[in-house]
Amino acid sequence: MSQPLWQKDGVRIDPRIMQFLAGDDVILDREFLPFDIEASRAHAQGLQRIGLLTADELASIERELAALADAFAAGDFVLDERFEDGHSAIETWLTERLGDTGRRIHTGRSRNDQILAATRLWLKARLRQLADVCTDTARIALTQAARHEQTAMPGYTHLQRAVVSTVGHWYAGYAEAFIDNARRARDTLAWIDCNPLGTAAGYGVNLPLDREYTTQALGFARMQVNPAYAQLSRGKFEMAALEALSSAMLDLRRLAWDLSLFTTSEYAFVALPAQYTTGSSIMPNKRNPDVVELMRASYAAVAASRSEIEQLLSLPSGYQRDLQLGKGALVHGFGHGLRALALLPALIDHLDWQTARLDAAIEPSMFATDLAIELAARGVPFRDAYRQVADAVEQTGERSAGSSIEQRVSAGACGALRLDMLAARLQGLAGD
Structure with a gap:
């Protein structure tokens, strides 16, 4: 050395x-x-x-x-x-x-403001990556939502079949989630977009450093004025960036859980692209959804990174060497999270939905809510309608999935997905 x-x-x-x-x-x-x-x-x-x-x-x-x-x-x-x-x-x-x-x-500088500046620039680059992959995911999900707007599938609550839904509705839900995730990444970037260079070890220096110039030269939106706050923000800004990443990872985890269920032979609603599966080391008949399972697990790595940094911050003001240990957590959390998210757009673009299995999973009891609401719309108090339908679920047997979908016309429901509204929000992100 x-x-x-x-x-x-x-x-x-x-x-x-x-x-x-x-x-x-x-x-x-x-x-x-x-x-x-x-x-x-x-x-x-x-x-x-x-x-x-x-x-x-x-x-x-x-x-x-x-x-x-x-x-x-x-x-x-x-x-x-x-x-x-x-x-x-x-x-x-x-x-x-x-x-x-x-x-x-x-x-005129310390290693303190030197690593603060480098880390801040690194964080900005990673948050841009996060926003971009969330935007790509949302764009593809919207395209698939339009393609599958009429593809019926069961909607679940409590992991039990509940009402008729559509694959388009499933895609649109994740599209909106990732639009919001992209927005959160952009908002977090704007919040941390301030220049710590020139704050030295947290107390400034006896030189007339042109901090406004370095702010502009490095592409920061504003100067982080107070040197003490520059030190206080270390760890705080990293946690905020990891929280933005965690938001996307939570949605990835739930999407991966959906696919873990939907690809089982018990459901068989959808098939994964071959490259997203692996073989068993002992069972020749197996194709395992390892990529999806590791996507599902990846939130834990990001959450652990944030928690590790949080645990370091039980500190007084000013620089403490403890903060050095947060660097590894930050790099690991973003590295793992962004690698997982990078695989998502192509995955959801190449899912092979098994329409015969989806149709077969629609059962008469799933029309019960439709019937109860129709009775209420004709003037029957909803609780009375609810009881009537509960006592005679077989009355729903003549209905079809297509009619149920068409009648679900509240904004955002499977009969009125409002994909145009979501597309406008996505376009708004591009214009920021």
Whole structure:
């Protein structure tokens, strides 16, 4: 490992303690290094604006930061155990190539605002990914809802057959859910879109740093003004981002549960695309819905990541080293969640619905609610109508699934899905 940035003369470093302090930081910082380089470039430009770097020095730093970014992207530079973390790797790269000019990069900043800025930029990128995959999921679900608007299926409550519904209604429900999930991701991004660079260790510095400039240069919507709040927001903003991810993961879990049930031989309502199933290691007859089952389990990984960060935040104000341990939880939670969600659009676009099985599952008792409401519409008090139908369910036997669907005309019901309204909301997201 290169000499730590904080190394003092005469102090011997115990390798075991150093390993404990560093942990997996240098590995995790591979996620953040491109954003750390971006923030370092903006910081250097800010230093030049207040006369602490010459134009030539800034040009050389920008050149070397670009070279480091290219080398990292190409795999020619590896962030490994040679470095304490990504911050030290950047400074080491600049110092080895530029000497004293490289050593000036850390003027006016702390590793605290350095990781805050890099993490904030990383979070913005991940929330954009989340919004995009939720939007794609909603778009495909709406297309399939229109295609299956008249495809009858049982609607369930308490896992018992309840009323006639449609595959289109099922798709439309998840379309609206993922429209809302995309909106929440966008709203969370807007909430965290503030620049912590220049707050240093949480108390500012005795330099007239041009923080408005770095805010603009890094594409932040506003400046995070108070340095103490910049530290207080660490963990808080990460939890908010994970909560937005959790919202989508909850819907993914429920959708995966639906498919886990609907693909069993007992239901056989739908078949999964072949690539979303695996074989058994011992039973030649089996095709297992492993992908769907792991999608169903993935919410746990995201929820655990959020909980891990929350447990770290029993802290006073100011920076505490405890917060370092939240980095792994954040990377793991978003990595696992986004990988699971990325598989969802193609899955729901290629489900093979078994219409014969769906039709066969429609039974006479499922028309009972229709009959009770029809009686109420003719003036029979609903509770009387309810009892009449309950005592004579066989009266519903002459009805059809198609007529039940057509008569379900309350807004959003299977006879009036209002897909146009959902499509307008989805289009509104694209216009934001």
